[in-house]
Amino acid sequence: MDQEFTSDLFVFLLATLLGLEVIRRVSPLLHTPLMSLTNAISAISVVGAIVIAGQDYPPEQPYGRLAKVLGVAAVALAFSNVVGGYLITDRMLKMFRKRKGGP
């Protein structure tokens, strides 16, 4: 197995274990905002889309134009989740209030 793939697997394993520990502690009150926040975070795939969409493909490059179209569409889709995900999570969390003067 090549070195890079192995280290990627290590990162994946540790991040998953960390994620399971951290997310286990999220109060059931906030499960909906949790889902919208993790959805926004995983829209980090916009980074991969930017790399594909941002290149200039010479006309002789096979599938260059198609790749550009796919990349641009992917940037738009992922970025809508980035913007929308954070906005709606914050909008939901703003609504969670304790009772006035309560414990």
Place this chain on the structure above:
Amino acid sequence: MTAFPLAILAEAGRQAPNWVSGYLVPLAYLVAAACFVLALKWLSAPATARRGVWIGELGMVLAIVGTLVGQGRLDYTWLVIALLAGALIGVPLAVFMPMTAVPQRTALSHAFGAAAAALVGSAHYLLNKPNIPLFDMIALMLEMLLGFLTFTGSLMAFGKLQEWLPGRPLTFRHQNAVNLSVLAAALGVGVVLVAWPGASYLFPVFVVLALAFGLMLIFPIGGADMPTVIALLNAYAGLSACLMGFVLHNKMLIVAGALDGSSGLILSIIMCKAMNRSFANVLFGAFGAVAKTGKEPDIYGGKVKSATAEEVAQLLADARRVVIVPGYGMAVAQAQHAVRELEVQLEQRGIEVEFAIHPVAGRMPGHMNVLLAEAEVPYDKLKDLDAINPTFHQTDVAVVIGANDVVNPLARTDPNSPIAGMPILDVDKARTVVVIKRSLSPGFAGIPNPLFAADNTLMFFNDGKAAVLELIAALKQV
């Protein structure tokens, strides 16, 4: 020819100063990954949750700016157009979306995220084939499989939640066998492509099979299983982004995707436990496909007592402790604000009021909490199953609004019931139970509910919102 994109990347890297792409960008990615972990850590409690959103945003800005800078020379025209289009879709979906529609918005955003990963994967394959290393190719095929199937699956879930499609399970003969053969075919074609990445004529076949399987996976899912399925689609979308990290050897992507994947996994496990069912049963069981069992007369036969608003108001006025149990029916009737008004009225009379929230009440995890928080119910009054159940025997009145299966005592008593062993809210232990419901029709499990015929239960037949408003009016006369 196939080295072209790599050559372009290398050229772009050369344009930027070495220390930017060599040190600054990886550092920005590292900090971004840490931000994402902290975001989820701070989300654990309402007091720190908003801080979690802010640090998540910081991480995202670092990652995007880092990528734009690190790539050096980019075609900004199309990027700006794409980013603007994304913002134009994303902002209205977040700002104007009513809270009752959050489940379908979530399904839609899973579809978008998964589609983005699948499209990036497709572009990567088409540009670099056939010179893709074995492990990259495996990750790439899995990324596209999960991406495409989550895309159509989430769209299907969106259609059901938005009620553009029928909410009941769609079933046909040999459905599971057909579904599994489509999945097997997709995997088979995927394996061939991994072995011969140059066989690109098979690629469209793979895409179509993955898209078809996504649709077929959601056909047999009914409304009551939506919380589990949305959580599962969440996990798939996250894993797809994570696999993109494997393909691009970007560890920040792997971390962010793994966090999303584990979140979806935990939520789906919680949902399955809250229904005492397995993943396989949720996905392949077509739960709620049987509309009627015809048993209603035996259970209800003349034992159901109905009450008027005045009678219920009198009961509530005399109570010391009231527990309100909301279900999906409250969301459908948009009754959350009326329910909040009822709570305030009762509290002004010195009555203690709490809310009992079952994990699968509603159409997605946490659905009821968000609706009630929107109506300004303080969150410390929203109690989960374990916290509220021991208190029902000290409760004078339990008011059930639009919930059915989650308060059905058959789950405790009838081992042959489809909901046997499902943890329920023990409302029947309260001194009096008031059930607000339009009729005696069964809930999603398609079974009658003996609670409605219990000695201590009063039925208040009405639409959820109208009923609560009538109660509030009647309370003012007591």
